[in-house]
Amino acid sequence: MVTITKMMMTIITEQNLEKAIIHDLEDLGVKGYTIIEAKGKGGSGIKSGAWMNDSNIQIELILDNALATKIYNFISDTKKYDNYSMMVYLSEVNVLKRHEEN
Amino acid sequence: MVTITKMMMTIITEQNLEKAIIHDLEDLGVKGYTIIEAKGKGGSGIKSGAWMNDSNIQIELILDNALATKIYNFISDTKKYDNYSMMVYLSEVNVLKRHEEN
Amino acid sequence: MVTITKMMMTIITEQNLEKAIIHDLEDLGVKGYTIIEAKGKGGSGIKSGAWMNDSNIQIELILDNALATKIYNFISDTKKYDNYSMMVYLSEVNVLKRHEEN
Amino acid sequence: MVLDPVVMFFIAGFTISLMRVDFKLPSAIYEFLSIMLLITIGLKGGIELSKQHVGDLVGDVGLVLLMGVLIPLIAYPILYLVGRFKRVDAASIAAHYGSVSVGTYAVGVAFLETHHVTYESHMPLYLVVLEIPAIVVGIILAKGITKETNWAEMAQESFLAKSIVLLFVGLFIGWAAGEKIHATLDPFFFAPFKGILALFLLEMGIVAASQVGLLKKYGLFLVAFGIIFPVIAAAVGLEFAHVMGLSLGGALLLMILAASASYIAVPAAVRIALPEANPGLSLTASLGITFPFNVIVGVPLYYKMAEMYLGG
Amino acid sequence: MVLDPVVMFFIAGFTISLMRVDFKLPSAIYEFLSIMLLITIGLKGGIELSKQHVGDLVGDVGLVLLMGVLIPLIAYPILYLVGRFKRVDAASIAAHYGSVSVGTYAVGVAFLETHHVTYESHMPLYLVVLEIPAIVVGIILAKGITKETNWAEMAQESFLAKSIVLLFVGLFIGWAAGEKIHATLDPFFFAPFKGILALFLLEMGIVAASQVGLLKKYGLFLVAFGIIFPVIAAAVGLEFAHVMGLSLGGALLLMILAASASYIAVPAAVRIALPEANPGLSLTASLGITFPFNVIVGVPLYYKMAEMYLGG
Amino acid sequence: MVLDPVVMFFIAGFTISLMRVDFKLPSAIYEFLSIMLLITIGLKGGIELSKQHVGDLVGDVGLVLLMGVLIPLIAYPILYLVGRFKRVDAASIAAHYGSVSVGTYAVGVAFLETHHVTYESHMPLYLVVLEIPAIVVGIILAKGITKETNWAEMAQESFLAKSIVLLFVGLFIGWAAGEKIHATLDPFFFAPFKGILALFLLEMGIVAASQVGLLKKYGLFLVAFGIIFPVIAAAVGLEFAHVMGLSLGGALLLMILAASASYIAVPAAVRIALPEANPGLSLTASLGITFPFNVIVGVPLYYKMAEMYLGG
Numbered sequence A, B, C: 001m002v003t004i005t006k007m008m009m010t011i012i013t014e015q016n017l018e019k020a021i022i023h024d025l026e027d028l029g030v031k032g033y034t035i036i037e038a039k040g041k042g043g044s045g046i047k048s049g050a051w052m053n054d055s056n057i058q059i060e061l062i063l064d065n066a067l068a069t070k071i072y073n074f075i076s077d078t079k080k081y082d083n084y085s086m087m088v089y090l091s092e093v094n095v096l097k098r099h100e101e102n
Numbered sequence D, E, F: 001m002v003l004d005p006v007v008m009f010f011i012a013g014f015t016i017s018l019m020r021v022d023f024k025l026p027s028a029i030y031e032f033l034s035i036m037l038l039i040t041i042g043l044k045g046g047i048e049l050s051k052q053h054v055g056d057l058v059g060d061v062g063l064v065l066l067m068g069v070l071i072p073l074i075a076y077p078i079l080y081l082v083g084r085f086k087r088v089d090a091a092s093i094a095a096h097y098g099s100v101s102v103g104t105y106a107v108g109v110a111f112l113e114t115h116h117v118t119y120e121s122h123m124p125l126y127l128v129v130l131e132i133p134a135i136v137v138g139i140i141l142a143k144g145i146t147k148e149t150n151w152a153e154m155a156q157e158s159f160l161a162k163s164i165v166l167l168f169v170g171l172f173i174g175w176a177a178g179e180k181i182h183a184t185l186d187p188f189f190f191a192p193f194k195g196i197l198a199l200f201l202l203e204m205g206i207v208a209a210s211q212v213g214l215l216k217k218y219g220l221f222l223v224a225f226g227i228i229f230p231v232i233a234a235a236v237g238l239e240f241a242h243v244m245g246l247s248l249g250g251a252l253l254l255m256i257l258a259a260s261a262s263y264i265a266v267p268a269a270v271r272i273a274l275p276e277a278n279p280g281l282s283l284t285a286s287l288g289i290t291f292p293f294n295v296i297v298g299v300p301l302y303y304k305m306a307e308m309y310l311g312g
C-alpha cells in the first residue's frame, strides 16, 4: 500500500459558525474538508442538537504539517475564536488516494 | 504547536441506549463528549438507520489514560453492556485547545 | 486494558454510491462497518449536503492489515473508482471489545 | 373484502422492501409522522373525554389494567414451556405482547371510520394505560421480585417514554380545550390523519419486511406464536369488552389493543431492564409477524369476531 | 381567561422538558416548521400589501425603524448600570430585545384570529424591518463607531439572515401574486398555520425549559429584566401604535414586536460581530424568560393594555 | 404573461442562492417533499387509470417508449459531433435528456390546473415508462453492446430506482382503490399538492443556482444545448402527441416529458454504469440550465406551440 503520511485536524465547534470558520480556513489555504453534524457536551455546556443554535459540527481536515501549524497559530492568535465553544485535536493518518489533501 | 497528548475513545452503539450510556459515563467522571448519528453493520446485524430502534450513535471521548481505563473496566465488568451491540476502540490524539478534555 | 491493534480505514465518498460500495466491500470480506453522513469539499467540488446527489458518506472500517491491503488493491485496480469522488485514509486503533472487527 | 387504502400502503412498503428497492423515509420524517399520529390520537380522545365525567371511568380503567397484566401472564407459559425459550426471553416477549402498538390501533380507527362505525371516545386513554403493566409483569417474570431492579428508573423509563408522553399531551390538551380545538387544529392534525397514517404504514411495511429475513433464524414456533397468540389475546379483549359493555367499535379497538404487540416503547424499556434478553427475538415477532398479520388480516377478523359475539 | 390551545402546546413542551422526558422534534422538522411559519407570515402580509400603495407606508416604516433603535437604547443603560453587566454583554442583550421573535408574533396572530380581531395587513413588513436596527445599535454600543467593524459583512450577515430572507420571499410572492395565491397555497400554507404553530411551540417549550437550568447561574436580575423589560417595551410599542394610528389588533402586534426578543437571527449575528459577548446570557433571557412570559402572560396582558389605552 | 406562484418560488430560490444567502431546506424535508410529489402524481394517474381499460393503452405506451429511444438518439450526434464531447459524455448527457424530470412535469400539471385545461389521465404512466429506455440507449451509445455491461444489475438499478418505484406505488394504489381514495387521502396528498410543489421548487431554485457557477467551466455550447435541445425535443413530443391524438393538455405534458431532463434517477444510474462520464457536465446541463429554462420559459412556450399546432 502506497500511502502518504498527513495530519488530520478535527475541529468540533458550534454549527452556526460553520460559514465563518470555513471562510477563515479557506483563506488560510484549506482546499478540502469534511463536515459532520454532531451534538455534545463540553466546557461551554450541552449542545443537544435540538436546533441550530444548539448543535455542533465536526470539521475534519487532512493537511500537511505546515498548514496545520498555520491554522493552529490563527486559532491561537485570533481573539474571535477564544470565545467560541471549540475543541481541536490532531492525529496522524496515511492517505491512500491522492486528491486534494491540502 | 503546543498540544497535550490524550486518548480518544470511540464507542459505537445502539441509539436508544444513548441516555443510559451517557448517564453511566458521566457517573464515571466524563465531562465532555461528542455524539454523531451513524448506521452500520456488525456482529449483531444491520442497523439501517431507518428508525430509532435501528440506528447507531458514535460517541467520541477525549480523555486521559486513567479515565479511559476506568471506563474500560466498567464496560468489561458490567453484565449489562455485554448484551448490547457495541464496538469500542482507542487511539491517541493531540489536543490543541484546552477545554474540558475530561 | 486488553486491546487488539487493528487498522481503521476511512472512506469518504458520494452518498449515492453507498449501495454499490458496500456491496463491493462485502464481496471483499468486510463483515462490519459504520456509515456517517457528511458533506465536504475536495478535488471534485463542493458537496453541500442539500440533496442526495450532493452529499457524502464517511465509511469507517475496522479491519486487519490483510483485508486493508485487499481493499486498497481493489480500489487502485478498479477503473470504476478512479472516476468517483473519494478520499481514503488509514490509521491505527486499539479495539477494546471484540465483535466482528473483520 | 376490500382492503383499506392505508393497508395497501403497508403492503406496498412490504413488497418493495422484499424486492430490495433501496428506499426508506428519512428517519426525521418517520419520527414526524409518528409524533403526528400520537398527538392526534391523544387529541381525539381528549376532546371526547372533555364531554364526560372522567370519574365514571375509574372502574373500566381498572379492568383494562387487569387485562394488561393478564395477557403477558398467558403468553409467558406458552413461550417458556411450549416454545422452550430462555426465561428472560419468554418474559421479554410476553411484555411486548402485553403492551400495545399505536400503528395497529390507528389502522383500527381508520377501519372504523371507513365503515362508519362509532366507538367509545376514551379508548386512547386505554392506549396510554396499557403501555405500563406489561413491562412490570415482564420484569417480575424474568427476575422475580428482587431488590436488584431499579423500579424508580424503570417507572421513569416507562411512564415517560416518548409515545406515552405524546399521547398524554394530546389527551390533556384535547380535554382542556375541548371541542373548539377542532376548528383550530383540524387542517394540520385531524384532516390529514389517514394520509399521515398511509405514509407511516408505507415505511412500517419496509421496516417489517426487513425483519422477515430473521424469521429463519428464530424458527417456526415464533411465526406460529406471532399469528396465533394475537387471536387468543383478541378473544380475551373481546371478553373484557363484553364485561365493560363496550359498543362494537369500542370492542374492536380493545381487541386490537389486546392483540397488538409493542415495537417501540417496550423494546427500549426492556433493553434497559432485561439486557440479557435477545432483542431480535421479540422485535421479529412483534414487528415482523404480528404487526403485518394484525394490519392485513387481524383487524377485519377481530371485527367479525366482535360482530358474532356481541351481535353487532 | 382561557388559554389558546397553541399556548397549551407550549406549556406542555415546557412541562415535559422539566420532567426530563427525553423528547424533542427532529431538528429537520423543527426547521421545517419555522420555515413554514416564516413563509406563511410573509405571504399573508404580501397579499395584503398588494392591495394598497406601498408608498403610503414610508413614513410608518421610518417610525418603526426609530422604535427599533430606541428600544435597545432603553435596555442598554438598565443592563449596564443597574444590572452591572459588562459593556459588551449589555449591548448584546440590548440588541436581542430590540429585535423580534417570530414565534411570539405568530402567537399574537393566532390570538387575534381566535378573538376575531382584525389588524393592519402590513405588520409582517415591520417584522422584517425590525430585525436590522437593533443589531447595528448593539454593535455601536459595544464598540463605539470604530473602523474595526466590518459593516459590509455585518449587513450581509443580518440582511441575508435566513429568517429575514424567508419572510421577504413570502412578502414578495404574496405581493406579486396577490389574493389569487390563496386558493393555490391555502391547504399547505394558510389552513394548517395554527397546527404548525402548535407543534412548533411544543418544541419551543422544550427548548425554553432547557434554558431554565441556567437561570441560577445568571442570577435574579436577569429574570427580573426578562419579565419587566418586555412590559416597558410593549408600552413603548403602544405609544408608537397610537402615533401611527394603528387599530387595536395592529397595536397588539406592534407591542409584541417591541416586547419580544430575538433568539435566532440576533444570536447568530452577534456571535460573529461581538464574539466576546456571553451568548448564554442573552439566550437565557430571551428564550428562557421573555419568550415563555410573552407567550403565556404577555400577549393577553398587552391586549388589555391596548384596549385601555386605545379604548378598543 | 403572469407567472404561476409556484414558479415564483423557484425564481425566489434561484435568486437568494445567487445572493449567497445561506439557506437550504433540511435534506430530510427535501426528500419528504419529493416523495409526496411522486406518490401524489402516481395516485392521480392511478385513480384515472382505474376508470379505463389499461389494455387500450398498449399501443400508446409503445409509442412513448419509441419517443424515449428517439430523443437520446437525436441528442447524441449533436453532442458528439457539434459539441465535440467525449463519446461517453455525449452518451451520458443524451441519456439524461431522454429521461424526464418529475419536478418539471409537476409544474406542467400546476400550469394546466391554473388554466383549467384538462389532460389525459394516464400521463403519469408515461412518466414511469420514460425513465427506462434513455438509460439503456445511453449505455449502448457509450459502450456498444458489449458483454461487459451487467444488464441485470442495470435493470435493477433503473427499474427499482426510488422515483420510479414511488410513482408506481402511487399508480398501483390509485388504480386498485379507485376514486374513493380521494376522500381518504385528499387533505394530506391532493389538496396540498401545489403548496408542496412551491416549497420543493424553492429548494430546486437554490440547487439549480448552485450549478450556475459551473457554467463557465463547461462553456457556451452546453448552455446553448441546454436551452435549444429542449425545444427540439418538445417539438418531437408534440408530433408524438399529434399521432397519439392527445388533447391540448395531454400534448403539453408529453412535450414536457420530452423536453425535460432527469437530474435524479439517471445521474445515479449512469454513475454506476458509465463511471468514466463526467457527472458535472450532465448535471449542470439538466439542472442548471434546462430545468430553470423549462420551468420559467419552456412550459408556457410549449403550451403556445401546442395551441398553434393542434389548434387548441
Ligand SMILES: Nc1ncnc2c1ncn2[C@@H]1O[C@H](COP(=O)(O)O)[C@@H](O)[C@H]1O
Binding pocket: A012, A013, A038, A039, A040, A041, A042, A043, A044, A045, A046, A047, A056, A084, A085, A086, A087, B031, B032, B033, B034, B035, B060, B061, B062, B063, B099, B100, B101, B102
Ligand atoms: N472531552 C471531550 N471529548 C469529546 N468531545 C468533547 C470533549 N470536550 C468537548 N467536546 C466537544 O467539543 C464541543 C465544544 O466543547 P467546549 O468548547 O468545551 O464546550 C462540545 O460540545 C463537544 O461536542
Ligand SMILES: Nc1ncnc2c1ncn2[C@@H]1O[C@H](COP(=O)(O)O)[C@@H](O)[C@H]1O
Binding pocket: B012, B013, B038, B039, B040, B041, B042, B043, B044, B045, B046, B047, B056, B084, B085, B086, B087, C031, C032, C033, C034, C035, C060, C061, C062, C063, C099, C100, C101, C102
Ligand atoms: N469492523 C467494524 N468496522 C467498523 N464498524 C464496526 C465494525 N464492527 C461493528 N461496527 C459498528 O459497531 C456497531 C455495533 O457492532 P456489533 O456489536 O458488532 O453489532 C455496528 O452496527 C457498526 O456500526
Ligand SMILES: Nc1ncnc2c1ncn2[C@@H]1O[C@H](COP(=O)(O)O)[C@@H](O)[C@H]1O
Binding pocket: A031, A032, A033, A034, A035, A060, A061, A062, A063, A099, A100, A101, A102, C012, C013, C038, C039, C040, C041, C042, C043, C044, C045, C046, C047, C056, C084, C085, C086, C087
Ligand atoms: N483534505 C481533505 N480533508 C478532509 N476531507 C477531504 C479532503 N479532501 C477531500 N475530502 C473529502 O472527501 C470528499 C471527496 O473528495 P474529492 O474526491 O477530492 O472531491 C470531499 O467531498 C470531502 O468530504
Ligand code: NA
Binding pocket: D071, D096, D097, D098, D099, D100, D233, D256, D257, D258, D259, D260, D261, D262
Ligand atoms: Na397487546
Ligand code: NA
Binding pocket: E071, E096, E097, E098, E099, E100, E101, E233, E256, E257, E258, E259, E260, E261, E262
Ligand atoms: Na423587541
Ligand code: NA
Binding pocket: F071, F096, F097, F098, F099, F100, F101, F233, F256, F257, F258, F259, F260, F261, F262
Ligand atoms: Na426528456
